Amino acid sequence: METRHRELTPDLFEPTDVRAQEGERIAGPPTSFWKDAWRRLKRNRGALISLGVIFLLFAMAFAIGPLLSPYSSYGQDLTRAYSGVSSEFWFGTDKFGRDMWTRVWSGARVSLYIGLLAACLDIFVGVVYGAVSGFLGGTVDDVMQRVIEILNGIPYLVIAILAMIVFQPGILTISIALGITGWTFMARIVRGRMLQLKEQDFALASRSLGASRFRLVWKHLLPNSLGPIIVNLMFTIPAAIFGEAFLSFIGLGIQVPDASLGSLISDAAREMRFHPYLLWFPAAVFCLLMICFNLLGDGLRDALDPKMRK
Amino acid sequence: MNGDSVLQVNDLQISFSTYAGEVQAVRGVSFDLRRGETLAIVGESGSGKTVTAKSLLRLLPEANTRIKGGEAIFEGEDILKLSEQRMQKIRGEKIAMVFQDPMTSLDPTMKIGPQITESLKKHLGLSGQKARERAVELLTLVGIPSPGDRVKQYPHQFSGGMRQRVVIAIALACDPQILIADEPTTALDVTIQAQILELLRELQQRLGMSVILITHDLGVVAHTAHTVAVMYAGKVVETGTLREIFYDPQMPYTWGLLSSIPLPTADRSQELIPIPGSPPDMADPPKGCPFTPRCPYAMRICAEEMPGYTTFSAEHKAACWLHHPMAPNVEPPVRIGDAR
């Protein structure tokens, strides 16, 4: 044997029982999929900051914004029209003398509402539809899929416009249009996951232990689909917000005198030459919302993607 | 069959940096590959065998891998230190590799023919007609029927076993001196496994290639290897010729491996003895012999210090404190003797 520096004494060659502790020592703390994902997410500063900003914006729109302003969204006073940013009017006033601060946050509320609506639709309609379709399979799946394919073929814009014509333009119509088309993507994703998961061994194991189908879906298949569901959610929200702003911009959405970030931007665009501040504030809030949801979505996708695990 | 050495690996050490810290995947691996022979590297998952193999061709992801030490001498040079330019000349031309999963080893959007001729064009300068003919020849060599037609098909039109043959054909295209096969049969059915192994053996004899075969399956080893290196937790714990390892193993891990496979000659009353426990975490490797927690013969020194190698013959070396003069005499489990 090659020589060692150390002095070897006979007692070192006695049998030992070290194994019990050594073998099971695991370097690093135990971790679950979610903890792992959370840790990965934490390292993504962009995503974390976005999360924070989103909360902040929510707070501003629903609570702080309105509280801090004595003005209403509708109060016109032509004498103070077009006054720039000042200590009294933090975001300035528009052509009717309405306080922009209030209006911007009012618009933000609309956007956030739409975002939440989209999220709820995704969860309550999209996930359920997709889960049922994917899990049951067979003819049920076929039929349900055809419906989705057709719905998919009709763009959201078209439905929104048609809805707008039949009903009055406004927040309700946008909601209805979203309700018809906004959840189809999520349904497809969830269906895809279901099809994938239900053939896997853990599903078979569960069933052979006597689990009911509902239990299988609720306790096993859905939790394993949460990853893509969450990621997709994070992207539908900004898409919905965008859709509403867009419609409001071209005049199909929120109508005067209500405010939407889209309509505010639309009004401001026309007067950009002379009163650029009318554009900056709603645009900034809108872009902030979009950036944050997108960054968060990206971050979540990276965090929840098992392929990235090393 | 004792050719001279075509590849010498000395004290190879490789680490990965991960979010959990540094993972020492390979901690001092040495072996010799002789011309015209098959060296089997055996070990459990996580023992570092694939990392060792990939490192020879420097195919490990550069971002987080570090070759901390050691050398691999091929044709008089240390291939671990060559530039990327020079490595490209070696890959495919002198040393080729076959991966584990045939379903993902081939480019799904490229026909088989071009995937083979790519190599031919790059290394041998063949082009057009000549390259295509050689590709068909290679397909015949690996036993694919109607090669003329097959050469124009896409990977998804082949079964798993056939794809693996194609991968082997690609590897052999430029007549490499060394073929590294990383678990080439693990992802295949048992019957196909046998075919592929037979193919490899045939090809080796015919072409005089040296083969490094990585596997966790001792059955595969018995079938094809001339020399064996047993790896555990990033180290080679025993190496020797096939006979020496199977009939005269000197290390408790090897005993454990051999005891845990069923032998057709064994008598029904004998038990299969699996090795309890699992391999250590390489993010925090133990300072002594890594097998200690699972070793029935463990002694106090085993946990505290790595044993050095004891040489039993020209080929046969093992690292275990049991070989130290101060250690008690230990009889290997009865089964091994029976298999003689």
Added chain:
Amino acid sequence: MIRYVARRVAYMLIALFVIASITFFISKLLPGSPFANPKLTPQIRQQLFEKYGLDEPVTVQYVKYMLNVAQGDLGNSFYFENRPVTQMILEGLPVSMFIGVQAVIFGLVVGLVLGIVAALRHNTLWDTAAVVIAVLGVSVPSFILGPILQYWLGVKLGLFPIAFFESWWHSVLPSLALAVFVISTVARFIRSEMLEVMGQDYTTLARAKGLSGLAVIVRHVLRNSLIPLVTVLAPLTIYIITGSLVVEQIFAVPGIGEQFVTSIFVSDYSMILGTTLFFSVLFILALLIQDILYGIIDPRIRVSGAKE
């Protein structure tokens, strides 16, 4: 393969049928009609009655409507002196298409470059920069970008005209406003595809063959990454269509988008419905082309079935 195409076409037709039907029923629900227009002479009125079957039951009207649509007749505009909707659309179409296609081409090229560079220089400054640009591009919509471009490049710096469509120069700002989103989407997409492909076994095998880094990228990585790009086609089409509504408003470009928005404001239902139907056709066609293209490009679909 034929079956694949046939199925896609069938879905397309069904979707179109459904939309056209919906459009018809909505038009029935709406107040006003082209026939209330006092400027119409009795003869024309009679012609119209016959054409649309207005004195006949709804079902007959429906059939006539569908037949008309199939022949490309989308009715007449209420607002623009009864001119046929189809004709007006065809007038505005070239302008919108020009700006749109230009935006897509520009966006594709820049987006691809950005995305490829980001993937190849993964985890370096280039990658981060590209990702940042991409995120911004996706978050700042054309209706914000448009006015900003108009203001800075058009007014302040005087580089481009800010309205109307008299020369190619006029199309630059509108196309640019649209292109930014395209750049971002394409860049993100190709980057993530490439990263995935580069992690695949066959990429490692290509390297193991001794191919140079460039050869591996060009011959294996790129092809496998670009194929899925086709799936971006349909969403991009929809984006361009909707984007044109916005951009043409801002830059006063006389395209379909501008027509459409105007018709909404004046409640020209005939025009609205007709244009909506037209947009749907465009979109569904784009979907169809995308599906077929994908089937052609991806050998796994094109050449199906194995010879054992």
